[in-house]
Amino acid sequence: MKVDEIMTKKLEIISADASIYDAIERMIDKRIRSLLVKPKDEHDVYGVITVRDIVYKALGKNLDLNKTKVAEIMSKPLVCVDKGMDVEHAINLMTKFNITRVFISEGKEILGIISLLDFMSAALIKRAREGHGA
Amino acid sequence: MLKKVFGGNIEQKVIDSIKKHMQILYSASECFKKGLQEWDKDQMHCVADLEREGDSVRREIISMIYEGAFLPYLRTNICRFVEIVDEAFDVLKDTAYEFENLEPMDEDIREDCIQIADINQQMCDMLIIAFDALFNKGDLREKTLAIRIYEKKVDDMKFDLIGKLRNKEVKNFWEGRTLSDSISYLTHISDVIEDASDYLHIINLSMR
Numbered sequence: 572m573k574v575d576e577i578m579t580k581k582l583e584i585i586s587a588d589a590s591i592y593d594a595i596e597r598m599i600d601k602r603i604r605s606l607l608v609k610p611k612d613e614h615d616v617y618g619v620i621t622v623r624d625i626v627y628k629a630l631g632k633n634l635d636l637n638k639t640k641v642a643e644i645m646s647k648p649l650v651c652v653d654k655g656m657d658v659e660h661a662i663n664l665m666t667k668f669n670i671t672r673v674f675i676s677e678g679k680e681i682l683g684i685i686s687l688l689d690f691m692s693a694a695l696i697k698r699a700r701e702g703h704g705a
Numbered sequence: 706m707l708k709k710v711f712g713g714n715i716e717q718k719v720i721d722s723i724k725k726h727m728q729i730l731y732s733a734s735e736c737f738k739k740g741l742q743e744w745d746k747d748q749m750h751c752v753a754d755l756e757r758e759g760d761s762v763r764r765e766i767i768s769m770i771y772e773g774a775f776l777p778y779l780r781t782n783i784c785r786f787v788e789i790v791d792e793a794f795d796v797l798k799d800t801a802y803e804f805e806n807l808e809p810m811d812e813d814i815r816e817d818c819i820q821i822a823d824i825n826q827q828m829c830d831m832l833i834i835a836f837d838a839l840f841n842k843g844d845l846r847e848k849t850l851a852i853r854i855y856e857k858k859v860d861d862m863k864f865d866l867i868g869k870l871r872n873k874e875v876k877n878f879w880e881g882r883t884l885s886d887s888i889s890y891l892t893h894i895s896d897v898i899e900d901a902s903d904y905l906h907i908i909n910l911s912m913r
Contacts (some may be wrong), residue, residue, distance in 0.1 A: 580820075581865065602864070692854045699831065699844075699851035 574661050575654040577693040578675045578683030582607050587618065587642035591629050594620050594641050605672060607681060608645045617681055618647035619674070651676040658693070661685060715774040719766055719783070720840060726762045726790055727836060729755050731829040733794065734894075737801050738822040744809070752801035756794045763791045782908045789901040790832075796894050797825075803887035808880060811873065817866050821859055821891055828855045828898045835905050845909055852902040859895040866892070 585594055585606045594606055608618035620641050628644040629636060651674045652661045661673050665687075675683045733755035740748035766787050770780050810818070835848035866888055875881035 581862075600868075602861070692858075695847065696831075696851045696854060699847045700834065 572658045572693065572697065573654070574652055574656050574658055574673075574675050574685060575682065577658065577689050578654075578685050579689060580683045582681065582684060584609055585620065585641055587611055587640065587645065589641050590637050591620075591625060591634070591639050591641060591644065592636040595625060595636065598622065604686070605684070606641075607649075607674070607684075608641055608647075611642075616648045617674075618642075618645040619649055619672075620645040621672075623671075649674045649676075649681070651681070653677070654682055658690065662690060713774070715769060715772070719769050719774045722762055722766045722769065723783075723787060723790075724833065724836065726759055726766065726787065727829065727833045729759045729762065730790060730793055730797070731826065731833065733759070733797055734822065734826040734829050737797060737804075738819065738826055740801070741804065741815070741819050741822050744815075746805045749801040749805050753798055756798040759791065759794045763787055779908070779911060782904065782911055786901060786904040786908060789897060789904055793829075793894055793897040793901065796890055796897055800887060800890035800894065803883055803890060806883050807887055810884075811869075814866065814869055814873075817862055817869075818888070818891060821862055821866075821895075824855050824859050825891075825894045825898070828852055828895055831855065832898055832901055832905075835902055839905055839909055845905060849902045849906055852899055856895045856899040859892055863888075863892040 583597060583601055583603055583606050585597060585608055587608050587610075597606060598604065605619055605621040608620055610616055610618075624644045624646060628634075629639060634644075650664060650668055650670055652664060654675050654677050665671065665673055672684055672686045674681050675685065733752050736751040736755065737749060740746065740751075767784055770784055774780075775783060831848060831852050834843075835845060835852065837843060838845045838848050870884060870888060873884075875884065
């Protein structure tokens with residue numbers, strides 16, 4: 572199975588200059604746990620801010636959520652896999668880097684994201700279909 | 706399992722007809738998806754045609770059951786399952802009708818609708834697999850779990866779509882109503898298929 576068969580195409584993007592509070596609001600509204608952070612210019616690369624970053628790096632350190640910018644706590648660069656890669660390769664990367672999501676890319680373009688839950692769901696559906704050829 | 710215990714000719718006919726009923730549902734959902742992908746409203750007429758064909762198969766099944774197929778205590782649950790699959794046909798037909806009356810959609814909304822239509826089609830396929838598992842000693846539990854996973858995906862997309870629709874300007878009441886109803890029906894199909902898979906579980910329990 573290839574990663575682009577199971578990825579979620581819905582990507583929520585936030586600016587690096589946005590406040591952490593903006594990021595929290597967006598995550599709650601959209602019921603997601605990470606946001607893709609836009610590059611500042613053509614020389615910059617994409618980043619990611621996750622619930623984990625917010626809890627450990629901002630809430631845990633009592634930072635002012637309205638004044639602290641996303642850029643200050645986001646992770647960069649992204650861990651990406653090419654869209655044609657096997658799912659097993661992506662899982663190996665996640666294990667190696669101890670992360671819960673990987674981004675799917677084609678060249679410089681980010682196409683989607685896969686989280687642990689996506690892997691689990693895809694594996695269960697594959698198992699249910701086994702022996703039925705579809 | 707059921708085949709072994711109640712493996713008469715008439716029971717086998719009912720089982721085959723139920724499979725046929727579900728395969729027609731699969732074809733209808735495939736046809737709807739294709740109509741949506743190509744934005745070909747004429748293509749969506751096939752949904753209504755297949756729904757009528759499904760109706761006639763459903764009548765045959767119910768008649769065969771009450772003519773004596775299966776033990777009486779099983780008949781109600783099997784009939785209920787067939788009625789729920791038929792409800793999925795009705796919702797799909799309503800969806801196709803609403804889409805036929807829609808103005809061209811924003812590309813991002815249309816893409817989400819196509820993705821939901823694709824999941825609906827995969828759910829129909831999984832329902833057939835689950836039904837097979839009921840009669841061929843397969844693991845029904847893992848098939849119904851797969852259906853629940855699909856349903857959860859549609860549910861997540863539904864809230865996102867509703868959010869997008871709230872920001873869309875509409876020209877008049879009927880445009881807004883048609884758009885709202887089309888999304889509401891499209892996202893309801895997965896609920897009905899999930900209900901049908903729950904009924905397979907009930908049939909399985911009632912046979913023990």
